[in-house]
Each structure stands twice: as C-alpha cells, then as structure tokens.
Amino acid sequence: MQSSTKIGIERLPLIWILRIEDFGADVQWSRQDLSTGSFCVTMNVKLLKYHAYSRWFGRPSWNASYLFGRACRRLKPGDIVIDAGANLGEITSALAKTGSTVHAFEPDPYTFERLRKNVGAFKNVHLYQQALADQSGTAKLYRSREFSSDPDFWSQSSSLYADKSNISKDDYTEVEQLSIVDFVRELGSPVRILKIDVEGAEVPMLESILSCGLMNKIDMIFAETHEKKIPQLAERTRALREAIKRDWANKINLDWH
Template sequence: MTDTPASEARRVRLRHVWRVLTLQRRLAKAQAKREFRAAVAALTPDDVAIDLGANVGRFTRPMAERGAQVYAFEPDPHAFGLLQVAMRGYPNVTLIAAAAGDAEGTITLHRHADFAAAPDSRTKSSSIIAAKANVAGGQGVPVRLVDFPRFVAGLNRDVALLKIDIEGAEVPLMEALLAHPVAARIARIFVETHERGIPQLARRTDALRAASRGLAQPRVNWNWH
C-alpha cells in the first residue's frame, strides 16, 4: 500500500516529537546530575545524608568524604558485602542491610536473570518489584524491609540529602513518604525512576511528580541518573 502525503506527514511529526522528547530527557538528566553533585559538595559534618540502594558505594563514598553522617541501605547480600569493604575507614557511615519501604518485615529481593554469571555487576538490577523486566522470579532471596518514613522520624537530625535508586520500589516508598509529615524534614531528594522497565508504574510515577511539584520541602528531582 502506498503511503499518502497525510500519513507521511504524520510520521514526520511523530519522529520530530520523539527527538524533542528524547533531547528534553537527556537535558533534564544532565541537569539533575549537576544538581546532585552540587548537593553532595554542599554537605558538611553537621548534615545527614541517606543513600537508598547504595549497591557497592559509588555514591555513598562522596557523601562520606564530605564528613556527613551517612546511612546507606543495601538489601542485596552480595552487594552489601562489597559495600562493607568499600566503606571501611568511614566511621561516619552506617550500613544497613535492608530494603527501604513503607512497612517493617521481610520481602523477596528478585535478582537479575543472569545474576550468577556476573554477580558483582548484576546486583545493580536487584529489586523487590517482581514485575521488573530484567529480574527472574526464581532468583529471589528474602531480605529485611525497613519502614523508611518511621526510620527518618527516628533520626535526631533533619536530612540534607536523600538519594533513591531502588529499582522500581521508589514508587511505593515515595507514596508513603510524601503522605507522612516527616517528609518535611528532608531538604533534597534525588530519585531514579524505572517506569520504562516497569510500565505499570508509569501512572503512579506521574502522579508522584505532580504531587511533589511546588513543594517547598522536600525538593524532589525525578530525573536523577
């Protein structure tokens, strides 16, 4: 079937829109990375920073080097072992072998389908969300789940910086956090979202973006990393 001028024009418009949206996403992520680096650089020994999804400490370390009191959560047992090694010599870092969520208990952590082939790198994909595209249901391990709003409420200082990269679990966590008064004790939040790998989270992610827009505190950046 021969394309009509109208259908060809529509394809051209769609390609243009796609290119514009892709560029906007890239620019937003680049800006988020700059803001995150600035927020880390502004940390002082009087501050509290929290790293959710610390993995092996790539972002925990620069927080720690600023002298802040850092709480690093990592649920994957393999990654947590590497994190312990990486954070030796940082007495200002508290390591917590747990997933952050909206309740206390035990939950299944689902690992990458090829976890056994390269565990050191595959831990970055581990998630408590079974629907995530690159995890396999048979690769699960039980891990501790911490009620994160309750954890923050128990701190004796406000939180200067919160980084969240928890492979889809950011949605239920942020829903619980923004509904809790303790959210106002957090200055900056940087979130990596995963609706591309978990499409069913897209609407809830969009709703969270809208709910956090205009908040004086916390200031939430949803474009990080």
C-alpha cells in the first residue's frame, strides 16, 4: 500500500506549489483554511518522487512522454489532434480513446492497411494514406533494409530521406504528400496536439509551421528528431531547437521518442 502524507503549504518550495498539479497530487482545502492563508496538500509520496525525478533528472524523452500524457488527459470530445506518422496506430488508438477527433497520416501502403485494421473501428478517427509534409505533391518513401524480415517492426524506420542510415535506397514506394500548413488551415479549428514522428521530415515540417505563423492554430507539438541517422539535418535541427527554446519552449517539444 502506498503511503501518503500531509505537508503544510508554507513548507513546500515555491516551484512545487506552482506545479503541484504536475505531480498528480490531490489538493484539498476548506473555506477556513483559505481565510487563514494556509492549507495542507495531501499527496502520494512515491508518485511525487517519481514525477520529480522523471521531470528534472530523467532523460528528455521521459519528460516528453510525461508531458504528452498530461496533454492527452486534458483532451475532451471534439478536440482535434493530428498523428503524423501513425505507423500501426498505437498512439492513434490512445488519442482516439480520449474522445477527440484524430487525423492520422501513414503513407506506406502496407503499414496503412495495418493501421486501418487496428484503428478503423473508431468513428472519431480519420485515416489518410499520405505523408504529412512541408508541401503537397509526391515523393519516394524509402524502407528499412530489414523491412521484408519483419514489416510491422521495421515499418517505423521508413523515411522520405534516401540518406537515412538504416534504409535501402533500392526499396521505396511512391507516396502522396500533403502540406501541413494547408491541412491545418483548412481544418478551421485549433489543433490541440500535433504528434510528429516522420523520420526526418519533421525538420522541413516544423520550419514551414514556424515560418507561416501556424503556431497560433496549434496548442502543442511533440516531435522526434533524427539528425543522428540523417546527418545532413544536424545543422537545421540545431537551429530549430534554438528557435524553439527562444520562442516556443512551452508549445513545442522535440524529445518525443
């Protein structure tokens, strides 16, 4: 059985008071407590330690996962979310269960059929056999060298970049691309979460989003970067991180994994 304790609010560091919700704590007070300016916080000590460690001392991807989970818990029916690089639908399914309207993009023909089988029953999920990208058109989608040995697993490595270190330049399929800027503008409603896991194409997508002033239509972006496997994107990724740290640190997280 997990233990809990009561801590006087005056004994808590200021950052804990301001972000107490982040730790999953139950904040309880009475009218009398408020009138005296003091109240107690009942919290699960183990939960507090876990979140404090994950948030400030863990890997960046741990914090990104935590923030993504928190954003998902705040979704409600009717909210719009986008899953760019939906793959087999694990994240799409989790988003759909919140009741929000999910737009899921997966360009690979094989993977798209697996995605449709996994999440097609959700009435609030819209599936697109397209690559959400910085511009509309067609492109080559390159598959992993190991794709034929285990398509379900290696489908997550497919990329629009022929220079990605773990793909085969000889194994590709022509796919449709759809401009992220055009798509979001045509939705006509704010996007609560945009998750991007597109094996390199996140860089031009994010550059396009920022240059077109699209962040006023998107609440949160969670993206994974791939400069280690696509060295040609290293400098552009570094520049993106600097711009995001300066202007959009509370809205864009590049440590999704």
